[in-house]
């Protein structure tokens with residue numbers, strides 16, 4: 280492990296999260312260090328693979344690794360049972376063995392699907408995450424949650440499957456569409472609000488440089504700052520998952536902004552907002568709820584709103600979604616217990632509390648006030 284790596288330790292395993300520029304080509308030596316000598320089953324999507332696939336394939340073959348590749352269509356729709364079955368068929372027909380390794384190259388969609396396949400094929404084979412979106416680097420690739428969607432809801436069929444390694448090559452963000460980049464910033468900002476005031480301040484300090492370049496859709500932040508910000512944001516997730524792998528306690532705090540964010544995604548048919556965009560709106564609403572309860576100051580509500588806006592994220596619910604619709608949808612949230620919504624609410628920048636006693640009337644008031 281390099282000194283700059285983060286280490287995630289659970290009751291049963293421990294693995295490195297490595298963040299930096301130009302890491303893709305280091306995969307073979309990292310596999311060797313981990314003692315992973317079997318065949319590599321690379322899963323990617325049709326947008327990511329043509330850009331970055333060859334940068335993995337070449338060094339793997341040069342080191343003598345046997346390699347098979349499967350490319351799925353890009354996008355959330357691939358997290359379904361048909362795609363899952365196709366992957367199983369590919370693996371079984373190709374003679375997958377327990378000593379082999381599945382490598383996910385892509386965003387959270389590829390990671391969630393490939394991770395679930397790796398958890399279930401032959402009752403589990405090794406798994407490596409190579410996230411290529413900002414969201415996946417700071418969130419989805421870390422912590423071992425894997426899933427596919429059911430027609431009745433998102434991420435309902437899944438497993439905890441910790442990877443053996445997370446390799447986040449920050450140079451891959453150069454080709455990430457600007458909107459996807461912004462959606463990722465929502466999760467980075469979320470990590471600052473829930474647990475790391477220094478990260479939040481760093482994001483504020485560099486807001487103008489970091490916000491992405493509108494003109495050419497590139498990631499405008501120079502290294503090593505990019506890597507540093509991503510590493511700090513990833514460290515928040517690492518710390519939380521290390522303390523609470525199976526979401527018995529603190530892991531719920533990662534859900535900040537997600538209760539109303541998920542409701543908004545559902546209310547708009549999952550095709551209007553990217554997940555991060557919906558989470559940003561949910562974070563602002565949660566901050567306002569916290570403020571109304573006397574937990575969060577006006578200044579902190581504004582600081583969060585300003586930061587979200589600096590990173591190109593909106594904070595307003597669209598006018599075609601009613602407060603009643605959103606309220607009804609929040610009750611379907613996976614975090615609901617005994618029909619009570621558990622709200623993750625900020626108490627200051629860098630700290631949150633979990634409350635299940637928020638009066639419905641107060642939530643309705645905040646939701647109505649936020650209409651565009």
Ligand SMILES: NC(=O)c1ccc[n+]([C@@H]2O[C@H](COP(=O)([O-])OP(=O)(O)OC[C@H]3O[C@@H](n4cnc5c(N)ncnc54)[C@H](O)[C@@H]3O)[C@@H](O)[C@H]2O)c1
Nearest residue numbers: 326353354386387388389411412414415419424451454455
């Ligand atoms: N397991 C978890 O803990 C967890 C946490 C958060 C989200 N998720 C899941 O993650 C998924 C969303 O992930 P996402 O936001 O990464 O979206 P995504 O995987 O759909 O990727 C977004 C788009 O960007 C493209 N892309 C990815 N990397 C690129 C690159 N470097 N250059 C150019 N294009 C690139 C993809 O092809 C896709 O079209 C959801 O399914 C969500 O449920 C999982």
